[in-house]
Amino acid sequence: MNDTSLLLKTCLQRMEEKLQWGNSRDWVNADFIHLSEKITAASRISISPHTLKRLFGKIKYKEDHTPQLETRNALAIFLGYKDWEDFARHGAGPASVEAGDRHAAHLEAAAGRTAVHVPAAPADTSLPERRPPAPVREASGGVALPPPVLTGRRLGRAALLLGLLGVLTGVSFFTQLWPHAPVAPKASLRGKHLKGFPPLTAIFDYDVSARASDSVSIYFEGYNTRRLLPRDRRTITQWYEFPGYYQVQLLARGQVLASRAVHALSRGWEGIAAAEDFSRLYHLPAAPAIKDGHLYVSPAEVLASRVDTNQRYWVMFRNVRDFKASGDDFVFEARVMNDSRRSPTSCNDVVLNLTGAHHAIRIHFLKPGCSRWTYLQAGEVALNGEFNDLSVFGQDLSRWRTLRLEVKDRAVRIFFDGKFLYRLPYTQPVGPLKSISCDFMGCGRVDYVHLYDGRQERVYADAFDDPVQ
Template sequence: MEENIQLLQLCLTQIEQQLGWGENSRWTHQDFEELSERIYCTTKIRLSVTTLKRLWGKVAYTSSPTLQTLNTLAAFAGYSTWRAFKLAHTPAALPEEPPTEAVVSEVALPELPQEIRSHRKATAYVYTLAICLILIMVGFISYGLIFKSFSVDPSAIRFSSQPVTLGVPNTVIFHYDATASPSDDIAIQQSWDQRLRENVSREGHQYTTTYYYPGYHRAKLLINNQVIKEHDVYIKTDGWLALIENEPVPLYVKDKIIDKGILQASLSSLEKFKLASNEQIPWLDYYNVQDFGELASDDFSFETEVKNETNTGNAVCQESRITIMCSNGRMLVPLAIPGCVGNINLTLGDLYLEGRINDLSAFGCDLSQWQKLRLEVKNRQVSIFLNGKQIYRTVYSNDAGKVVGIRYKFMGAGAVNYVRLWDKHKKLVFEDEFE
């Protein structure tokens, strides 16, 4: 157990050195958000901000991390699995035994001839090597028997789901049949977040859970921690939804958020939750998740106008993020005042660019005024325009799927003037002038 703790700390230290962000004692909530995004872009597995804070000791937690979490950390650190990380570091982590001389007698014994000593060393080496090979063979055989005894035929397992309503919170009823499982270790996981995993009975057939955030979630049925079945759970909104990010349940803004042609929750709405002050401003999100048909993320256009006048306390950077949510990824375009562009990050499909090591200065602007942002994607070639001027152009590799939603995220009470979406044929698919 102590060895595992030491190895975990070693892995976290390697990640810190890889990031180059300085002492983790100075990391902010935003740093952990960025780390979560970076891990996801590298491994395609998302570790939540809360999980990362627990690992780095920012949140009290007594349980040990799961094997999947350890595998994800190891993969981000550059290793194939947690086992590979252990094999690479366990020998180095063990202190060397200092050479000792056994005292047989007070009378010095004559030293054996060199040829006899060499023969004995060679014989001992051969015996040791033989024993190691035998142990390795036994291990492989045992592993094969265990794996075989727990093998599962996916075709014999059933797994489906159905939301009970529109919007959030939303209860989803999962229907499953895992009676063919050789093991009782069966669990259903809502999405990528391992904290949202619950064990279920092998003899059972229904399980309900609640989703608090809209979006395109990938639910999983696991047996012995192995994903056997998975499918998409599409949680839509009923028009525009405003919420304040909060763990584990967000705070939904019930006040009016559309007025005089603008989408905006007032700062007084945030203050009602006693979260907003001159020093501490929460993240405010606007969601519109709906069926846009077969609008492909590889070929579409998007345009909007935003501003964020909140500039006090931790919101001094006026950071704003505009996201096109996709079934297999996302397009996230950040904006901030010019002095804070080193803190922002750009995500386009599988491409993740940090402002810390990339020049994203073109995304700096005066957010106290309306900023017109346009995104054009054609065959995965992305062009980004700000106030009619092209500020960035690049290409990403992997298909992000179809467009499933729009999300605005503001540090403070940001506002949206309009939003428009076109397909590859320049046909207007969605438009909202907030009138």
């Protein structure tokens, strides 16, 4: 990695810290659109959301790619520096002032003034003084006298104080026992028409009046859109064109206030194509999807669906229903291959997505040499190939391979052609299975799928010639 690449990595980390939107790996399309607008407003230089996704690693690109100087200038100006050269000079290491303060210092210097930053006084770390002893009454001659005797008036005052103390203690005790009035929730989200076949319009009623000082938005998973909620309204709708199991969340200051789920069902297996960054989805022909006992669509059919096949693209086969199996206790097996030859740099990704009511299990295989782009998920646990050695998921997928997942006791055991590869433990439950998806970078094939519950009883199977429901 060259010096410019290291500086760029530091710059992107500073941007994450400034935005406070969480880890950029979790950003969605709407976030990159918003960031593009913020950078343009700050620098008067336009950077497309697609370019930002590439810089932050959301889209595969060759290693150590250096963006043009104008792009780097825009990023530096967004952080409060004059240009990229200024960031390289002052922003490479831990800065003594925030970028915003440095920007103010530049303005002050231009006006002939120098900004002086006075360090805060250190906290007092000395130990507290010992409490002095109670004074001793002495008689003349230095002889200590016995404690004073309480007179009748003093006894009355003491009794009154003790009585008041007893009353207060009793009130406090019974207050703890007495049931409290219910506390109004900070936000609520209710929905209707949350399950059905697409096209499906789900209707959400929300109440965020208790958070009048916050900006509350609603996030629609799958469509990767985040919309600010108008405070003078109480209802918002979302249209679902494609099958899937989608979470809907009320968000404020990075916290989830309330959530619901939409179950857009499929009629068997349905094919979907997408650009590499999932910015647009396309319907694939349903009838010709099963060919010669395989689930498959050709590049010509993908092109006919208006997908640019000169660029990287995804083909996904989804089956969305209630599978009557727990996502925390099941066995899934599929025989797949991906022999796409779109370009020498294609990684021939094969992804198994099993979505539950609460979380998902996602297992990602690529051809050897591409494990840097591997992404695994089980429950709340997510691993990527950038910061983990996931090289065992780099496999030859150009011929038929059998992938098997055994999930039990909050752990996923992954097998490749009968050989154990990896164990992925998790804590938070996946929940009942709601969707199965076999996804390919390019045009892959599925020979069969089998799903068994925790008792090893088959709950679903399809050989794509004589389906068993």
